Amino acid sequence: MALVEISNLTRVFDVSKPWLNRVLERLPKSLLTAVSDVSLQIEDRSIYALVGESGSGKSTIGKIVVGLTAPSSGSVTIGGVDLARESDRGAVEQTRSDIQMIFQDPYASLNPRWRVRDIIVEPVAAKGGKTDGLAERLLEQVGLVARDAGKFPHEFSGGQRQRICVARALASEPRLIVCDEPTSxxxxxxxAQVLNLMSDLKDTFGLTYLFISHDLTVVQHMADRIGVLYLGRLVEEAAPAELFADPKHPYTQMLLAAAPKMDGFGREVDPPKGEIPDPINPPSGCAFHPRCPLATDVCKSERPAMLDLREARVACHHAM
Amino acid sequence: MKDLQTEPTLSIRNLTVDIPTRHGILRPVDQVSYDIQPGEILGVVGESGAGKSMAGNAVIGLLNRPAHIAGGEIWLGGTRIDALKGDAMRRLRGKKIGMVFQDPLTSLNPLLQIGDQLVETMTAHLDISMSEARKRAIQALEEVGIPAAAARIDSYPHEFSGGMRQRVVIALALCAEPSLxxxxxxxxxxxxxxxAQIIALLKRLCRERGTAVMLITHDMGVIAETADRVAVMYAGRLAEIGPVRDVLTAPHHPYTRGLMGATPLASQGKARLHQIPGAMPRLDALPDGCAFHPRCDCVQGKCRQNPAPDLAADAGRSACWYPVGALV
Incomplete structure (x- = not known):
């Protein structure tokens, strides 16, 4: 059963200049579509990875899933509850404590003036739950010692801090953890230590991860299913074995070819052409067509629909 | 006089960098020796705090006080450069040694057009006129793959994307035709x-000009594809050095082996990653003996008492008492 269901999710940001400048300089409003019509499902107790380059919208999707940003259109339901529309207060509260997040920078995501104990129990304490011995127990589960609960974040190394972030995420006994570049x-x-820890905890607690990363090797190692994003659009989705052995979208193929290989001694890469286009004025039709070797007229005019192709889902007119 | 053919572009001998602090002297680079031949790409890998950037900054004379070179020698094409004073070093920097930093936005002056920055570098180091320098600047931009170079030479750094900025930085680093x-x-x-675009560019330009490259990175994949030889650093010391294929496929030092095991590989599938327990020691709390011994899985008595064996520039591959795969 799918724990998370994202359907036709779109998020548009208004990046216009201030009103007065717009009037004086006669500029139109400029809108940035960070996420465009993305639909996907995350199975319970699985790891779904979103990969893409900067500006592909992967972090925005993560923020919408945890409820930090509202969708412009489309919906996200978690365990059957749509946080943006649900009116039953109890269901919203319950779903919220089912979701936690781990951020990229363990230096910025821990309050430097709080002791580790307070940081870890906050998700429970904020809702008035019992916190006796909770921090100590969680610290041991993430491979630190109970004594560390009395220390401050600056007394830990980067890897240890990320373990504290993991412990905090576990405190409210969530079902879904959104990890935004947790090891970058x-x-x-x-x-390696943190990735192993995350795999172990997933098995112990029956967790579901939405794993956001730009690192293809990490994603390949961790994920059960991978979604590839380009300019806010989901272009391909498949299981890692399938995706890496037989990428079907030209963008995925380009990305895999460009990634450095550990055994690619002296490999001469034919580097990809061009750069990611401006998301404020994305190309017409398929967003990848200006860089795509297979592009034809239909790619310029018509946005490809997401189609099932063998074990994968691909949005390309020419995928075979 | 040595044969010109075999004279390395850069030769570092027992380089040691010290940072005196109130609580004692920290040693971020300790007895490091290596050579880089003309046209060769030497990859320097290691985790944060391994001293890889410090060693690079020492070569180009950019150590921030109170860090300073406390011992050893740096030779650039037959000239000793570690003791050069401000002016002499400044003439060398840019002319003989080019530098490409991580963040292209901070290595370009945001208030100057990129053409001016290129022209300034060239007229400072080469004996050419302004108009000649401008012509060459356009050429340099074309060479690094900037489309419509003649039109974009008067743009400011903020008008370029990250990849294009790094291309400009590479053009800047190479415009005075440095040897390193x-x-x-x-x-x-x-x-x-x-x-992939930037790495391919760097490789092509340096091969064409026979420029030696010291490529400092933490990404083993980039090293595998780019470098000819690789030097692995740990806690300020050289742990292992050798041809890239040998070091990566059959590492001698347990640390290198651990690093390779910790990197997720396609062939591995879902198997657990190899973990190196613990973290890199702080410089003010280096363990006795071999700095890696508390994390090493084949540690023996000798490692706890004796510092790791010195790694001479021309002999041996790993600074380990009991290298993996070698006879014990």
């Missing part, structure tokens, strides 16, 4:  | 597809 700020050996 | 380029995490701030 960490060194390789520490990243 | 130090690239410190040149693609860390960039997306995968742009990273």
């Amino acid at each position: 700020a960490l060194d390789v050996s520490v990243q | 380029v130090i690239a410190d995490e040149p693609t860390t701030a960039l997306d995968v597809s742009v990273q």
